[in-house]
Amino acid sequence: MRWRAGETDSRTDTTFLLFSGCVYGNECDVVASKCEQSSVLLKELRSSMMSEGSSFMKGLILGGIFCLVMSFFETFNSGTHSEGHEHLHHHLKPVSKDELQKLSESQMSDWTLQVRVYCLIMVTPKLLVHWATANDTWSKHCDKSVFYTSESSKALEAIDLQEQDEWARLRKAIKHAYENAGDLRWFFVARPTTYAIIENLKYLVLDKDPSQPFYIGHTEKSGELDYVEYDSGIVLSYEAMRRLIEIFKDEDRCPERGHALWKTPEEKQLATCLKYTGVFAENGEDAQGKGLFNKKSVSSLISDSMGQNPADVVEACCSDMAITFGGMSPSQIQVLMYGVYRLRPYGHDFHDSLTFLPPNDSDND
């Protein structure tokens, strides 16, 4: 075998020459020239591959940088217009028993009248079973409960918003609720997969003035944004609703259809819009600091507690005045109704300062 002078001794070339099977003689020259051509071709191929590869690499790096820039831009945008001290984790607790007992009669009657709740339950026909369950159980404890659906269902009554996009639907529902609130001053937004104990919600907001902006629930953080988790229910005061309605008109800060590449969940969009109006998410918790809003089911929370605190499972698990649970099946919810509103040990009295009567049209509570 012999190589042409000046040819590089790369593996591919050698293989090429070997395959040609030439050994000596004129054929070799012919083959060698063929080899030369092929090797040149190969070189060209390799170089073009290299150039493509390099452009691929360039594309990769540029794509990464682009992505980074976009995300920073987005968070920067949501971060710049924030006002005030946003890093104080707002914790909201119910009024203490001692304070309740110190109150004057007129103050008590004021509070009784203003702590009435309008429930907005955002349903879809896909969630029909949960919709029916919510209709049959906890929604009866709201002073007014309205079901807002994406499309109407023959089985159950609801306000048909005819809107598939969840954020747009939420906006419409909020507008409708605000206009039809009457003299109700507190608003609770939830999906039918959430279960709520409205009496405990009233207890939480009892001493809070609804003409102040309140945005309460289980708070989570996304970058710089504190938002209330949708799955465990969102509480809004009348003033917060009013400000929301105002900012809905602002297409730049609070757009109806987002212009990011990906869809932001409506809970975050809500938080962003509210932030522009100076309303911040507050975490609802009891006097011991236990969260009142849960997106997990009771059995799930108990199981977790059995793993983490086997010595004191129930104490460490959940609050006595819990407001919401999520992810429970309809039969589990019937058991929960029984457990919350009926099952109790005889002879244990709690002299609560307020009395809530059972609703007129149910038999499972």
Next chain:
Amino acid sequence: MKAGNSRCAFSLGFLVGSCTLYIFLRQVWFEKSFGWKRHGKSNPPPLGPEQNTPNLTWRVEGSALINLKHPHQPGEDGHITDELFKKVRILCWVMTGPSNLQSKARHVKSTWSRHCNVVLFMSSEEDRSFPTVGLGTGEGRDQLYWKTIRAFHYALKNHGDEADWFLKTDDDTFVVVDNLRWILSNYTAEQPIYFGKRFKPYAKQGYMSGGAGYVLSKEALRRFVEGFSTKVCTHTSSVEDLAMGQCLEKMGVVAGDSRDTLHRETFHPFIPEHHLTGKFSKTFWYWNYCFYPIVEGPQCCSDLAVSFHYVDPVLMYTLEYYTYRLRPYGYRHRYQPPVPAVLSLASHTGKPTTEAQRLEERVKEKSVPTYTMNPRAEKVKTTGTTSHKCCPGEKHNRQKHCMIVNMIVSSCVNPE
């Protein structure tokens, strides 16, 4: 061609790059918020043993746990339940076995058994650390009646003076002992009577389901023990609860009605979910066994339920949470159980009163106003006929409830 290729490669690279980094960023942010959560924001700090553990002191006597104080929640007025604790003393014995101690009996020990006056865990073998009583039997379904006999004998012999009533349960039974006291307070320990989930076949007066738990008065227990010494009752049976029922019937012990004042069952042989939501098929044996008519749906079960069976550990703690902890603030329950005559409060007024009436009495004494709210209160309409008067500042609504109309609210409280 080549330029096109490289452009393709470039755009492909761009896409892949942006997608990968997007996913990567999402992960990173997720990690940050998750890590942040870990630093104890949403999870409450584990409470030390000083705070909020039930006000409970157990005294261990051999294999028995003697309860000195009754568990209470902070902020709760438990004086009625305390009184009943002293007047209606219950010994609970739990049927268990060596293999079930850690998987089942342990959870019974942590939850409802703390409300009994005395607790005994009955096993075939003694275990000083748990503690359990060793009955010297084998394990298995065929040993159940023998274990029951020995357990009751043991309880009467060793703790006969410490209790008035003797409750038998399984280690997968959940019991609300306070509600059992409410039922039993209308009877005395000298009456030969026993209570449980009553079944009708095979015995004239019926018998009580073993799994749902049954409770014997002291006199009933004495007669049970006597039945064996006089050979009136048999020593072997594969069906524990039926054999028990037949023995007691022979000894003249009455099978009591454990239902509440609305005739709703209190002892339940299944979990709450099955009773509240299940539809038993018409061929299911349960239909033929129940002594009283079965009610399906929410009225199956009393508010003051005493027991549920086939309760797994998670449900055990869940029911403890539902019964003793989770409550709706200020809720006026639909069912207002009458106060038992044995309590001193009733003896003042001379007749049994409802809880609501007692509350109102107390309210009038202290002049603490309670404010009543009906969800979905409608605009007030005055009705022609009213069953009772409303307080000043209130008017009747369509449902005849008194609704606050204007801001003048006095400390007047309406009877419903």
